[in-house]
Amino acid sequence: MPPVTVEIERMAHARDLPLPRYESEQAAGLDLLAAVESEVVLAPGGFTLIPTGIRIALPSDHEAQIRPRSGLAAKHGITVLNSPGTIDADYRGEIKVILINHGSAAFSVTRGLRIAQMVVAPVARAELRESGDLSETRRGVGGFGSTGIGGATS
Numbered sequence: 001m002p003p004v005t006v007e008i009e010r011m012a013h014a015r016d017l018p019l020p021r022y023e024s025e026q027a028a029g030l031d032l033l034a035a036v037e038s039e040v041v042l043a044p045g046g047f048t049l050i051p052t053g054i055r056i057a058l059p060s061d062h063e064a065q066i067r068p069r070s071g072l073a074a075k076h077g078i079t080v081l082n083s084p085g086t087i088d089a090d091y092r093g094e095i096k097v098i099l100i101n102h103g104s105a106a107f108s109v110t111r112g113l114r115i116a117q118m119v120v121a122p123v124a125r126a127e128l129r130e131s132g133d134l135s136e137t138r139r140g141v142g143g144f145g146s147t148g149i150g151g152a153t154s
């Protein structure tokens with residue numbers, strides 16, 4: 001798939017920070033940096049909105065998803081509260097990341113720390129057509145474990 005062009009602006013408080021980038025050749029997400037002025041300490045159980053200092057313009061019919069970094073989650077219990085956060089194609093404000101500390105120790109967010117990753121993805125927009133005659137399926141209304149919990153199913 002050819003790359004999608006995303007316009008990006010580094011805001012005044014982030015001109016010294018590098019642009020988000022893919023950390024490996026085939027990485028799905030661009031790592032987002034914390035554009036905090038000074039250290040922000042997240043107490044256990046606490047959550048906070050972290051600025052990234054960037055604004056973007058996505059092409060129409062695309063979104064950006066703000067996802068956690070597994071390293072921060074596995075090592076410190078830090079994740080994205082509203083994961084995946086949704087950046088709409090028409091949003092022109094600063095991208096912010098809502099981090100939550102599920103760990104048992106305080107976590108320090110320092111300027112430039114790679115706090116989350118942003119995945120750009122195509123989006124299908126629905127045209128709703130109201131109907132009283134939805135198609136039948138084998139699953140029907142079954143859900144929430146209707147196929148069994150754990151083990152192999154036959």
Ligand SMILES: O=c1ccn([C@H]2C[C@H](O)[C@@H](COP(=O)(O)OP(=O)(O)OP(=O)(O)O)O2)c(=O)[nH]1
Nearest residue numbers: 066082085086087088089091094095096097098
């Ligand atoms: O993690 C996030 C999630 C959202 N946003 C920005 C971009 C998005 O386009 C906008 C609105 O997000 P969302 O639709 O999730 O929030 P809402 O509570 O529905 O707000 P709104 O009424 O503004 O749509 O906020 C972020 O910067 N970070």
Ligand SMILES: [Mg+2]
Nearest residue numbers: 086087088091
């Ligand atoms: Mg919304």
